[in-house]
Amino acid sequence: MPTLDPLRLTAREAKRLLVEGEISAAELAKVYLDQIAAVEAAVHAFILVTADNAAKYSTKVDREMQATRGPLAGLPIAIKDNMVTEGVTTTCASKILSNYMPVYTATAVRRVWEDHVVMLGKTNLDEFAMGSSTENSSYQTTRNPWDLATVPGGSSGGSAAAVAAGEALWALGSDTGGSIRQPAALCGVVGMKPTYGAVSRYGLVAFASSLDQIGPLTRSVYDCALLLQHIVGQDPKDSTSVALPESIALPQGERLDGLRVGIPGEYLAAGIEPGVRARFDETVARIEELGGRCTEVSLPHTEYALPAYYIIAPAEASANLARFDGVRYGYRCADPVDLLDMYERTRGEGFGPEVKRRIMIGTYALSAGYYDAYYGRAQRVRTLVRRDFEQAFADVDLIASPTTPTVAFKAGSRTADPLSMYMCDICTIPVNLAGLPAISIPCGLSDGLPVGFQLIGPAFSENRILRAAHALEGAIGFAPAPTFRDSAAGVANDAGWSPQPGGLCAQALREGAS
Amino acid sequence: MSGWEPVVGLEMHVELDTQTKMFCTCAVTKGDEPNVHTCPVCLAHPGALPVVNRRAVEYATRIALALNCTVQPRNIFHRKNYFYPDLPKAYQISQYDEPLAVSGWFDYWVDGEKLRCRINRVHMEEDAAKLIHAGGDTGRIAGSDYSMVDFNRGGTPLIEIVSEPDIPSPEAAREFLQQLRNLVVELGVSECNMEEGQIRWDANLSVRPEGSAELGTRTELKNMNSFRYLQQALEAEIPRQIGILEAGGTIDLETLHFNPDTGTTTPLRSKEEAHDYRYFPEPDLVPLVIDPAWVEDLRTTQPELPEARVARFVEQYGLSRADALLLGGSHALAEFYEEVVAAGAGAKPAANWTMGEYLAHLNAAGLEAGHGHVTAERLAKLVKLVADGTVSTSSGKEVFAKMIEERAEPEDVVEKHGLCQISDTSELEATVAQVVAANAAQAEQYRAGKRQVLGFFVGQVMKSTGGRANPGLVNELLRKALEG
Numbered sequence: 001m002p003t004l005d006p007l008r009l010t011a012r013e014a015k016r017l018l019v020e021g022e023i024s025a026a027e028l029a030k031v032y033l034d035q036i037a038a039v040e041a042a043v044h045a046f047i048l049v050t051a052d053n054a055a056k057y058s059t060k061v062d063r064e065m066q067a068t069r070g071p072l073a074g075l076p077i078a079i080k081d082n083m084v085t086e087g088v089t090t091t092c093a094s095k096i097l098s099n100y101m102p103v104y105t106a107t108a109v110r111r112v113w114e115d116h117v118v119m120l121g122k123t124n125l126d127e128f129a130m131g132s133s134t135e136n137s138s139y140q141t142t143r144n145p146w147d148l149a150t151v152p153g154g155s156s157g158g159s160a161a162a163v164a165a166g167e168a169l170w171a172l173g174s175d176t177g178g179s180i181r182q183p184a185a186l187c188g189v190v191g192m193k194p195t196y197g198a199v200s201r202y203g204l205v206a207f208a209s210s211l212d213q214i215g216p217l218t219r220s221v222y223d224c225a226l227l228l229q230h231i232v233g234q235d236p237k238d239s240t241s242v243a244l245p246e247s248i249a250l251p252q253g254e255r256l257d258g259l260r261v262g263i264p265g266e267y268l269a270a271g272i273e274p275g276v277r278a279r280f281d282e283t284v285a286r287i288e289e290l291g292g293r294c295t296e297v298s299l300p301h302t303e304y305a306l307p308a309y310y311i312i313a314p315a316e317a318s319a320n321l322a323r324f325d326g327v328r329y330g331y332r333c334a335d336p337v338d339l340l341d342m343y344e345r346t347r348g349e350g351f352g353p354e355v356k357r358r359i360m361i362g363t364y365a366l367s368a369g370y371y372d373a374y375y376g377r378a379q380r381v382r383t384l385v386r387r388d389f390e391q392a393f394a395d396v397d398l399i400a401s402p403t404t405p406t407v408a409f410k411a412g413s414r415t416a417d418p419l420s421m422y423m424c425d426i427c428t429i430p431v432n433l434a435g436l437p438a439i440s441i442p443c444g445l446s447d448g449l450p451v452g453f454q455l456i457g458p459a460f461s462e463n464r465i466l467r468a469a470h471a472l473e474g475a476i477g478f479a480p481a482p483t484f485r486d487s488a489a490g491v492a493n494d495a496g497w498s499p500q501p502g503g504l505c506a507q508a509l510r511e512g513a514s
Numbered sequence: 515m516s517g518w519e520p521v522v523g524l525e526m527h528v529e530l531d532t533q534t535k536m537f538c539t540c541a542v543t544k545g546d547e548p549n550v551h552t553c554p555v556c557l558a559h560p561g562a563l564p565v566v567n568r569r570a571v572e573y574a575t576r577i578a579l580a581l582n583c584t585v586q587p588r589n590i591f592h593r594k595n596y597f598y599p600d601l602p603k604a605y606q607i608s609q610y611d612e613p614l615a616v617s618g619w620f621d622y623w624v625d626g627e628k629l630r631c632r633i634n635r636v637h638m639e640e641d642a643a644k645l646i647h648a649g650g651d652t653g654r655i656a657g658s659d660y661s662m663v664d665f666n667r668g669g670t671p672l673i674e675i676v677s678e679p680d681i682p683s684p685e686a687a688r689e690f691l692q693q694l695r696n697l698v699v700e701l702g703v704s705e706c707n708m709e710e711g712q713i714r715w716d717a718n719l720s721v722r723p724e725g726s727a728e729l730g731t732r733t734e735l736k737n738m739n740s741f742r743y744l745q746q747a748l749e750a751e752i753p754r755q756i757g758i759l760e761a762g763g764t765i766d767l768e769t770l771h772f773n774p775d776t777g778t779t780t781p782l783r784s785k786e787e788a789h790d791y792r793y794f795p796e797p798d799l800v801p802l803v804i805d806p807a808w809v810e811d812l813r814t815t816q817p818e819l820p821e822a823r824v825a826r827f828v829e830q831y832g833l834s835r836a837d838a839l840l841l842g843g844s845h846a847l848a849e850f851y852e853e854v855v856a857a858g859a860g861a862k863p864a865a866n867w868t869m870g871e872y873l874a875h876l877n878a879a880g881l882e883a884g885h886g887h888v889t890a891e892r893l894a895k896l897v898k899l900v901a902d903g904t905v906s907t908s909s910g911k912e913v914f915a916k917m918i919e920e921r922a923e924p925e926d927v928v929e930k931h932g933l934c935q936i937s938d939t940s941e942l943e944a945t946v947a948q949v950v951a952a953n954a955a956q957a958e959q960y961r962a963g964k965r966q967v968l969g970f971f972v973g974q975v976m977k978s979t980g981g982r983a984n985p986g987l988v989n990e991l992l993r994k995a996l997e998g
Contacts, residue, residue: 083561084559084560084561090560092560097560100560102559102560102561103554103559104554104559104562106561201561201563202561202562202563203561203562204561205560205561206560206561206798208797209797209798210797236565237563237565238563238565239563239564239565239566239798239799239800240563240797240798240799240800315794316794316797318595318792319593319595319603319604319605319792319794322595322597322603322604322605323558323560323602323603323604324560325597325599325604327599327602327663328557328558328559328602329559339599339655343597363792366595366792366793366794367790367792368790368792371792371794375794
């Protein structure tokens, strides 16, 4: 069996090894379970590791499914814990769903299950996907494998950190205002938000229904396309899902000849850190080297996107989260004296502060007398933001920007100031408002931390984005792996854990396989 | 109390008889074990999403068309937010400012006079689950020991019909509602079973000085689960409002609960403290785009509605407007009548027998039209027996009664009880001769020119034949005998 480094192994390579019989699904699963055993105590990427399931199911794939193997058979995956999984608890990182056992499985998850992926576990997130650092989890704070003193971003911080830390081959996340792309950027992995409607939301616990979209977090653009291929498609259970006009192709090619890429001045004016700006400018130069042509474009309503988002998303959330009332499932307060007491204490005790803040903002924004001034106006801004993109895409094929204004920040440094936290998503939020597809790929390091490069395309231009990102990825040649250092502690250490990335797990695997 | 006029508007909810619920594939049924027809969608499990039931849209559109509404080519669903255990999502998916259909009207009849009520809107939504409060005496949540929720009903397609305040009296309100219910039943979209709450309604009532064009402040009346209670509640509320206004007071915009035991209305909650439902467009559903061609298809396949049928009965069967209204107003009776005619009975006698003996039988037995103890075929046979002179009209009524009593064919009843009409000239001649002989004085009067005495003789002959004599023949024979 070849030596496998989970920090570098791609799904494409793992699939080849499986298909060619160089490795078994059980051995592959063990690579990741061992890496989880080695680094999870420091990273805290998972709310639940389904180790038994992964071991048994991968064995089953090896033994029983030789003839009927699905296209993703044996490839281990982590699932963000806001997608329901029948028989496996789904918590949304909230106390209010601490004991919730789903009775059905989300369509996107079911699709990859049916392709025989091996589920490793459910990953941490900001409670109900509300946050940009995964610090709003009721259970644990996930750390960035590049520097354990920093956050992995969020809300899909668990999925991004798991992939970065080699605890999963790839993962599913969800993106409402940047929740895939921002943590992908901060953790140095690839993350894609598909066009709104491309992936069924059925079984994705709703945060903001008109913005939420499931997507892949992977180690390469090719892997991203491979996973996306298997989750897209119209779902009769989701009225907002649509069939893609063309199927997702696996990207190839190294050139960008003739590709017109727009650079929105408004995004670069938004307080981009110098190190991030430098990597961005270098990447723009690479586009030109590959034959692409970069021009400036204007998205004039960008400055209104963030405030509009923080009306629309909380408004939808205030209704979406109303079902958690203690009546049918989930957490219920002890000894309620009457119905109102049960509602108030169940929700008061069950939700964390950021969720409560957004429920209150949303409830207020929808109240009689305020609706037009807030929700109505935010929807009009949304239309303007969408039009900005339409006009820009009349002249360019793709739009490029930094994914986030900064690299990963220190844990705790923004929790006291929600607005500074909200600013993390300034470059990603307009994309959700417009329902467009966008990818974040690593484009280098700044101060030893990854920088993300975002490519945005018109609706249903996933293949165009993936082709360009793939070519660019090759040119960038981003190779470093996270070091698991802890800049706060001086040495990488968390609760007695010693970092031994890469080498350890390969060792462990050899031991286990001998 | 004179000098004031009431103004009533009605808001009705109708559960549709679709096979599945409004937004999921759970069966719509009645009387099953609690909570067997549930799924992640109608239990509002995390991540579940609604999908619109196409048949429900069709049924709702049929109602909208029957109410002469404009079906909007694009309409959207809204979320209506409030917390209650019977509403699992804590919002009801309903329609708000872009409903399925708007601006229609409904013509209904009160005492032979046609009234028109404008229809504001017809919209689609989902029903709440059913709460059962255990313990306590009232069956209400206050004072109960605990409450149970049956989600079988939760998510049943529900149509809301809102009228304009065009209804001029409590009686008209009752007629409006009854006739609207008939219409919905006729469409085949709901049985409107009242006991099962398939049709429910609230009323808005205000009073104003007679002839005024302005509307006064209204109150909303709830808990009127029979047509009679609706009328009673309005009749109780009108003098209450007038009393307040005449005493110089003002009406509070409030919701009143009708108590059928006392016949009075009491405040439930005032509108000021009512919920703020925070309506906003349902992001889980795309706007419903309705193809005008599909609407036209529905329009051409609408069943015949009472209004059109009444007109047809006048035209086709030569019935009076009043008779056509009585027979054509409800589906079941109309269907029965047309079956009688189709079985060979003449249209007019069939109408008389259906409205007369048959309806009296239904009322006496408390049965619905079509479910009486006389089939249309048997009634048609009886009508024919009378028409061809086999049975006299008066004997016919006896035959009808015995058909029910013995569940028998009319000809068997006639045979068994000897109710055949006497049309035999020689048999009747003898009776006539006897009657004339026995009443010589009256015979004299007749011959002296007092022709109306003939009726007396006819009566006597009928009496002695047990009503079986053929009246035409009796007249003829009597004239011959008397004029000799």
